[in-house]
Amino acid sequence: xxWTEQAWKKIESNYSAILDMPFVQELAxxxxxxxxxxxYMAQDSIYLEHFGRALALIGAKSHDIGDAxxxxxxxxxxxxxxxxxxxxxxxDFGVTDKGKIQPACxxxxxxxxxxxxxxxxxxxxxxxxPCFWIYKKVGDHIYKGQQTFNNPYQRWIxxxxxxxxxxxxxxxxxxxxxxxxxxxxVTRARMTEAFIHASHLEYHxxxxxYTGRTWS
Ligand SMILES: Cc1ncc(C[n+]2csc(CCO)c2C)c(N)n1
Numbered sequence: 001x002x003w004t005e006q007a008w009k010k011i012e013s014n015y016s017a018i019l020d021m022p023f024v025q026e027l028a029x030x031x032x033x034x035x036x037x038x039x040y041m042a043q044d045s046i047y048l049e050h051f052g053r054a055l056a057l058i059g060a061k062s063h064d065i066g067d068a069x070x071x072x073x074x075x076x077x078x079x080x081x082x083x084x085x086x087x088x089x090x091x092d093f094g095v096t097d098k099g100k101i102q103p104a105c106x107x108x109x110x111x112x113x114x115x116x117x118x119x120x121x122x123x124x125x126x127x128x129x130p131c132f133w134i135y136k137k138v139g140d141h142i143y144k145g146q147q148t149f150n151n152p153y154q155r156w157i158x159x160x161x162x163x164x165x166x167x168x169x170x171x172x173x174x175x176x177x178x179x180x181x182x183x184x185x186v187t188r189a190r191m192t193e194a195f196i197h198a199s200h201l202e203y204h205x206x207x208x209x210y211t212g213r214t215w216s
Pocket of ligand 1: 044047048051073074075076077078082130131132135168202205
């Protein structure tokens with residue numbers, strides 16, 4: 001069985017818990033309160049900058065030049081393309097200031113950056129995979145089950161449920177599988193651990209937006 005298939009099995013229950021989260025359910029039916037989405041968008045745009053830097057570092061550390069190019073493109077995607085979505089939402093929802101980084105975002109971004117800096121590159125690749133894969137799965141799930149018209153969060157849904165994004169996710173999965181095949185058992189186990197850890201941090205990122213968790 002491929003590493004990604006084994007790893008996904010380990011986060012299956014966490015993924016189900018994500019689908020059941022009020023944030024995700026209310027985003028899907030359009031009833032998510034505006035202030036919760038504003039919190040999420042502001043924190044997410046901070047997240048994307050850090051995430052983009054972590055991806056660029058993975059690109060620089062990749063053994064294979066094709067992988068390097070893929071991660072540098074992912075980094076560009078995070079910083080340029082994804083941020084465009086945020087900026088249009090900032091305008092629509094009247095967010096003028098991103099504000100300070102809050103605990104869930106801080107925890108997640110620092111986990112990604114320290115993993116990219118300190119761990120073998122394969123482990124860092126595994127740490128960034130839930131970001132792609134969980135968003136794709138959540139995006140597809142919402143997209144397929146859609147019953148609401150005029151959902152204020154439609155653009156978000158279209159971004160992650162769309163075809164274009166699917167190619168990046170497939171690429172990231174393939175790279176991780178090849179990296180896992182070539183890695184030692186110890187490194188492979190650390191890849192799985194990083195993958196599980198990041199999937200919990202995805203959960204907490206949404207949870208913090210729903211409950212409005214800040215430092216004080
Ligand atoms: C907390 C959080 N996790 C994942 C994503 C999704 N995402 C961000 S950048 C990127 C790939 C860019 O090439 C993807 C899929 C998000 N927006 N926020």
